[in-house]
Amino acid sequence: MAKGRKNVVVFPFMAQGHIIPFLALAHYIEQLGYTVTFVNTPLNIKKLHESLPPPSSSIDLVEIPFNCADHGLPPEAENTDSIPYNLFLRLLEATPTLELPFRKLLSDLIEAAGEKPVCVISDFFFGWAADVTHEFGIFHAIFSCASGFGLACYYSLRLNLPHQAPENNLEFFLPDFPEAGKLHVTQIPLSVLVAGENDPMVKFQRKNIPKWSSSDAFIFNTVEDLDRSGLSFFRRKLRIPVWPIGPLLLSRRDTGSEAPSNLGKCIEWLDKRGPKSVLYISFGSQNTISASQMMNLAKALDASSRNFIWVVRPPLETDVNAEFAADKWLPEGFSQRVHDEERGLIISRWAPQVEILAHKSVAAFMSHCGWNSVLESLKHGVPLIGWPVAAEQFYNAKLLVEEVGVCVEVARGTNVEVREEDITEKIELVMGDNEEGKRIRRRTAEVKEMIEAAMRDEGDYKGSSVKAMQEFFAAAAKSCCC
Numbered sequence: 001m002a003k004g005r006k007n008v009v010v011f012p013f014m015a016q017g018h019i020i021p022f023l024a025l026a027h028y029i030e031q032l033g034y035t036v037t038f039v040n041t042p043l044n045i046k047k048l049h050e051s052l053p054p055p056s057s058s059i060d061l062v063e064i065p066f067n068c069a070d071h072g073l074p075p076e077a078e079n080t081d082s083i084p085y086n087l088f089l090r091l092l093e094a095t096p097t098l099e100l101p102f103r104k105l106l107s108d109l110i111e112a113a114g115e116k117p118v119c120v121i122s123d124f125f126f127g128w129a130a131d132v133t134h135e136f137g138i139f140h141a142i143f144s145c146a147s148g149f150g151l152a153c154y155y156s157l158r159l160n161l162p163h164q165a166p167e168n169n170l171e172f173f174l175p176d177f178p179e180a181g182k183l184h185v186t187q188i189p190l191s192v193l194v195a196g197e198n199d200p201m202v203k204f205q206r207k208n209i210p211k212w213s214s215s216d217a218f219i220f221n222t223v224e225d226l227d228r229s230g231l232s233f234f235r236r237k238l239r240i241p242v243w244p245i246g247p248l249l250l251s252r253r254d255t256g257s258e259a260p261s262n263l264g265k266c267i268e269w270l271d272k273r274g275p276k277s278v279l280y281i282s283f284g285s286q287n288t289i290s291a292s293q294m295m296n297l298a299k300a301l302d303a304s305s306r307n308f309i310w311v312v313r314p315p316l317e318t319d320v321n322a323e324f325a326a327d328k329w330l331p332e333g334f335s336q337r338v339h340d341e342e343r344g345l346i347i348s349r350w351a352p353q354v355e356i357l358a359h360k361s362v363a364a365f366m367s368h369c370g371w372n373s374v375l376e377s378l379k380h381g382v383p384l385i386g387w388p389v390a391a392e393q394f395y396n397a398k399l400l401v402e403e404v405g406v407c408v409e410v411a412r413g414t415n416v417e418v419r420e421e422d423i424t425e426k427i428e429l430v431m432g433d434n435e436e437g438k439r440i441r442r443r444t445a446e447v448k449e450m451i452e453a454a455m456r457d458e459g460d461y462k463g464s465s466v467k468a469m470q471e472f473f474a475a476a477a478k479s480c481c482c
């Protein structure tokens with residue numbers, strides 16, 4: 001660890017969609033001249049050690065103990081990418097047990113360094129971390145890897161249940177977030193809609209969310225101009241400073257989770273395709289669609305003339321760690337046919353997403369609308385075909401379609417029948433030569449410029465996200481000196 005620099009502690013939840021943006025944050029903070037202590041559970045830290053290119057001298061990867069068996073989790077189930085989605089909650093419920101080791105870690109860090117870290121930045125799932133941090137007189141912030149809008153809808157729905165739409169009324173406003181516009185019942189995950197007071201996720205969040213206002217600040221991986229209403233919601237609700245500092249994104253080189261052969265294969269394949277001719281399809285690091293939806297998506301791709309790269313994860317009801325079986329999950333001969341026609345590339349489980357989205361041949365992204373995926377897409381000017389499947393992805397899709405205008409939704413959730421012809425229609429709408437497609441592509445190009453401007457730091461010009469980060473560190477440093 002570099003001497004003479006002040007230290008910042010960062011601590012994400014154990015999921016790729018959290019670890020990746022926290023790592024991007026760590027790299028950004030390192031460039032500002034701080035050292036970073038990056039905290040996580042043993043297996044995640046081990047993977048990061050293996051994957052990070054020459055270990056940075058300013059980012060210290062530190063593990064705190066966590067035993068899966070103590071929580072009824074299978075061995076090595078320390079990350080949501082290696083467990084079925086229905087075990088997500090069990091992993092989440094286990095996280096308050098990290099409080100004790102985290103307290104000890106802070107105490108050890110202070111003793112070893114002879115001074116306190118400038119601040120602790122932790123995950124929104126770790127509401128308890130603010131009080132622990134304050135015990136040491138350290139400034140605490142939450143870093144949200146979700147959008148302001150998505151998290152605001154999530155917050156409101158979790159705290160204001162039950163939210164069943166009034167009889168015969170399929171649309172309704174959120175009582176404390178009317179700026180979001182009307183939500184249609186299909187824009188809310190079924191699990192949220194039917195959850196009662198005893199629902200485990202409701203119980204978890206009713207303890208967790210109220211603790212957010214104990215933090216000293218909330219920083220978001222988002223852009224003020226992209227996400228205004230959600231950010232205003234949190235400024236109003238929490239009454240603590242809310243700073244949008246994004247988009248902070250990692251290149252694949254930094255995450256290292258990718259086998260080099262996979263990266264080379266994808267880029268080589270993309271190099272041979274025409275500019276803006278390829279549809280990229282992925283449902284993120286932990287979600288998937290149902291077996292019948294997967295079949296229909298494949299049939300739609302067969303019927304469409306478009307080139308595509310599809311990252312296939314085992315369909316629902318299949319062991320998440322099952323051997324990859326494209327021929328079982330997709331129509332007979334599909335993989336071979338699209339390969340022979342040089343039209344499609346099927347990737348097993350994990351693709352170098354950022355490099356794919358950055359490639360000039362990519363025209364559109366069929367995505368579950370996880371916020372990291374959304375930012376990665378928009379940063380590269382790629383419009384979206386939204387298929388939210390869980391959590392706040394539904395609200396992200398609403399924001400992107402209704403407010404930002406860079407997305408068309410093809411389906412919502414995993415328990416609906418998605419017709420082949422509807423999928424091809426939406427693909428054509430976004431990729432084809434039609435007025436709506438042109439409008440979406442124009443708007444996406446504008447949003448790309450907007451987010452580039454937010455991160456620009458040239459002489460006197462500081463983009464909104466750069467300014468927000470400066471204000472955040474000024475507040476942390478001031479509190480550190482008091």
Ligand code: UDP
Nearest residue numbers: 017020284285286350351353370371372373
């Ligand atoms: N990701 C990737 N390759 C994949 C799937 C996901 O690199 O095949 C990365 C993606 O680039 C993003 C993160 O994993 O940074 C997923 O985060 P997101 O918020 O989009 O969705 P989540 O997986 O958390 O639902």
